[in-house]
Amino acid sequence: MHPVGAAAVLAGVLAVAGCGASSTPAATFTEIYPLIFPIETKAQCNFCHGLPSNDKSNGKLSMGIDQPTAYAALMATSSSSMCGSGSAVRDLVVPGDADNSLLFQKLTTPPCGGRMPLGGSPLTAAELDQIRSWIEAGAKDD
């Protein structure tokens, strides 16, 4: 195949697969954290997930109130709530695979429980794209 043609086909495949525009760099965790986690934000993840692990208030997902604690919790945790019951093993973040990351699923179409932020308005498409790009790029502590 002609090299230019191959590049065009590849770009088309990436666009269809939802990998985002190849020219847009993946979001870093430093960009995502202040966007959704602090209680000052619209999503207010920390309002519930900053509390100690508890079945009722946060599905046993405690992410603290700072970026390093949140990163460590997200990367080390498989769901220990109803989402991980029975034979289901669900990792919150599967580096390189947003669709199989419980974090991403809970923000879009949750396989269990409610959509996050619980009781709040959904993240925007742009915010979801950033979270997806961070996970797809390896979910680095960057």
Ligand code: HEC
């Ligand atoms: C009003 C409180 C509240 C807010 C705000 C909130 N959550 Fe939750 N979250 C919960 C509760 C309660 C559960 C457990 C019940 C459920 O899954 O529906 C939960 C469960 C989860 C789980 C699944 C944990 C597991 O191990 O099964 C994830 C992931 C999650 N939340 C991420 C987030 C993110 C990211 C945000 C911010 C965008 C957020 N939540 C905002 C209360 C909240």
